[in-house]
Amino acid sequence: MDFAFDARTEELRGRLLAFMDEHVHPAEAVAAGQREAAASPWDVPPVVEELKAEARRQGLWNLFFTNEHSLPGPVHGAGLTNLQYAPLAEITGRSPQLAPTALNCAAPDTGNMELLAQFGTEEQRRLWLEPLLAGTIRSAFAMTEPDVASSDATNIETRIERDGDAYVVTGRKWYISGALHPDCRIFIVMGKTDPGAADIRRQQSMVLVPRDAPGVQVRRAMRVYGYEDHYHGGHAEVVFDGVRVPADHLVGEEGGGxxxxxxxxxxxxxxxxxxxxxxxxxxxxxxxxxxxxxxxxxxxxxxxxxxxxxxxxxxxxxxxxxxxxxxxxxxxxxxxxxxxxxxxxxxxxxxxxxxxxxxxxxxxxxxxxxxxxxxxxxxxxxxxxxxxxxxxxxxxxxxxxxxxxxxxxx
Known part of the structure; x- marks a missing residue:
């Protein structure tokens, strides 16, 4: 392992450090003021969209999207390795509320984009991955549940049941990051399709559930030590009350969740x-x-x-x-x-x-x-x-x- 950063990494570090000093850090107080003055706590401060536009203009966009996730068609990111991205992510950590979002490198979207790139169908990528990469929508990953120890994923109780050409999702989740963001359009939901499977790690599956699907109920915002993560769309309690989605919304295969x-x-x-x-x-x-x-x-x-x-x-x-x-x-x-x-x-x-x-x-x-x-x-x-x-x-x-x-x- 070479301890020196390569030329590409050094060049991006220089540009990103300048972006942080010239745009992100000065925007921190501005964003806080805009958020306090907003009609809804979940409204996106206008300065955030300005930062995103500037990051795209400077080519500091989707830096997390590594070479292994390269897709056919237009260039989606910088095509970096994990080693090249690491020092750049460190820089964004100096302003964790603004910088990752500005660069379209914020969780949970990053993980969801990687998941769709690796396991999504061509149609799922077209409908959800492309707009996520463009930064025009946001997403949420629904796994954690309040009634079971979710640190053991085999405990998940949400049901995903096949019904003809559809899946029916029933369950209660919480601390679902991004669910309250006004641009959230899609949930990736983990639940059990075969709770009786002998291999407890083959009982779970994942499905794509549109945010506006009938039966999706975002109940409340969950606080973290008294804070609500307004910039990233909060952490919500969400109920899926018999939500029906087409069978082609399954991610990967049944039992692969x-x-x-x-x-x-x-x-x-x-x-x-x-x-x-x-x-x-x-x-x-x-x-x-x-x-x-x-x-x-x-x-x-x-x-x-x-x-x-x-x-x-x-x-x-x-x-x-x-x-x-x-x-x-x-x-x-x-x-x-x-x-x-x-x-x-x-x-x-x-x-x-x-x-x-x-x-x-x-x-x-x-x-x-x-x-x-x-x-x-x-x-x-x-x-x-x-x-x-x-x-x-x-x-x-x-x-x-x-x-x-x-x-x-x-």
Whole structure:
């Protein structure tokens, strides 16, 4: 593995850093003001559409759409490898509410686009993937349920039953990201088509459910530590009350839902970890600026030994995480997601946990300001802490990783 970024990556990093400084960071306060003045909390701030237009103009669009997902027809993205995309995703993590959306690289759309590219039919790609790649619609991924431990996907209770030339979807989901976005047009829903199958990993399937299909009920917005993720379309509780969709809305094959979910979540996990490193870098920057600007007990905070220790430990931790994430991205490119299974789990365990600690110290250094809306730290902390649950809680990944490690000695 070469530790230097190649020329293409360096060129894109330079352009993206300039885009962040000239457009994204100045838009943060503007977007917050526009959102507060909007008639609905889910209205998209106009500045977001301006950022998207500028990103497209500059060719900073669909950067996540790697070479393996290349499709026939027009160019959809930069055609990067995971290793090339990693440092770019890190940069967007410095403004996680605006930058990923501006570049059309925000979850859950990225995972849904990869899923449709890999498993969708030609017609499904035409109807849903093409407009998602164009950024004209948004999407949601409906898997998690409130009544079962969804960290074990075999527990899913939503039913997807064949009825002639249609499937009927019945179930209750929650924390369905993007469902409240005004441009959300399609759900990818995971449920059971054959709950009696002997192989519990062949009981599940996925279907495409239009947002406006009769029986789709978006009940309420779910908060995350008191926050509602307005920019990405919130996290909703959704009920599917006997929703009928044509049989050709099945994704892949019946019984293939579990395998598709695993294929989708692998890249999603590394994308989150890439952005988390950017969030940590933003926290370190704010911590350092605060330390040199504030005086307590007769001297700058920067001269306090404990503050110096926090900053040093944060720098060491981020450098370690970055190397592990880059190694994982390189392995995904060279040996595939399966070959990088252990590394994907390792970064999913280590990165959110470590970044939560870094942001928490930055909050502490800012005092009351750290938990206020005047700094991004409280929102960054909530987002990072949530990622210890999203895409599988720490303990699930630790269990799986330990089994693989122990397997070498059995």
């Amino acid at each position: 579990f395998a598709i979910a695993q294929a989708r979540l692998g890249p999603g996990r590394i994308h989150h970890c890439m952005r988390l490193i950017g969030m940590a870098e933003r926290a370190i920057e704010l911590m350092c600026r605060r330390a040199v600007a504030r005086t307590a007990f007769g001297e700058p905070l920067a001269r306090q030994g404990v503050v110096q220790e926090w900053i040093a430990d944060a720098r060491v931790a981020v450098e370690q995480l970055r190397l592990l994430v880059l190694k994982t991205a390189w392995m995904m490119d060279t040996v595939g997601n399966r070959g990088a299974h252990t590394e994907i789990q390792a970064i999913k365990i280590a990165t959110p946990r470590t970044v939560v600690g870094i942001i928490d110290r930055a909050v502490q250094l800012h005092g009351a300001g750290g938990v206020s809306q005047d700094f991004p730290l409280a929102e960054l902390w909530a987002a990072a802490r949530t990622l210890r649950l999203a895409d599988g809680p720490d303990e699930v990944h630790q269990r799986s990783l330990a089994r693989r490690e122990l397997g070498r000695y059995r």
